[in-house]
Amino acid sequence: AQSVTQPDIHITVSEGASLELRCNYSYGATPYLFWYVQSPGQGLQLLLKYFSGDTLVQGIKGFEAEFKRSQSSFNLRKPSVHWSDAAEYFCAVAGGKSSGDKLTFGTGTRLAVRP
C-alpha cells in the first residue's frame, strides 16, 4: 500500500527566507506525486504534480519540487516566502493516472510566516 510521510508538523520561517517542506513516499512502482495547499477553512489547491520526465517540477505561486527516486522524496521548495504563503501543505501520492485512482495524503505541514 502507498503511504506518505511529512516529518515536519509545523514550520516557521521569516518572510523573504527560503523554504523547504519535506515529503517521503512509499510505493513499489513509479509514483504520481502532488503537493496541495490549504488555507484555513478552505479546500485544497494543487501547487504542482509529478508524473514523469524532468524531476524538477515548477508549480504555481513560485513553488517547485524535486523528485528523488533514490531517496523516495518529493520535497517542496520556494526561494523567498511571502506572508500569504502561511497555510497547511499536503503531499500526496497516487498509484495510477486514471480518475478512479485514490490519493493518499500525508499528515500535512503547517507553515507560519514571521513578518
Add this chain to the structure above:
Amino acid sequence: GAVVSQHPSRVICKSGTSVKIECRSLDFQATTMFWYRQFPKKSLMLMATSNEGSKATYEQGVEKDKFLINHASLTLSTLTVTSAHPEDSSFYICSAASLTIEQFFGPGTRLTVL
C-alpha cells in the same frame, strides 16, 4: 482551472437529523467524485469514491448506511449524513476528477451537530 463547488459551506443541525451536502463540478464532467473527512489539524481521510450511475465504494471503517452517497449525474454528487450525532461534526471536502488522476477540490462544508 476546473471549479468544484460545495453547498452548504456551513451547517448546524440537531442530533438525530439528517444533513445533505452537495458537490458540483461547474465547468467539467466528473467521471469520479471523492468524499473526504478532515478532523481539526489533521489530514484528509478518504471516505468513499463514487462514479456516476454506480454505487459508491466506501473505505474500510466508513459506515455506508450512515454516509449515503449519490452520484446521479456527471456534475453532481451528494453526501447525506443520516441521524447525525456530535461525533459526526467535521469538515467534509469533496473532489472531482475527469478521466485523469488530477482531483479538483471543493471549498469544504463545516458540519456541526449539536
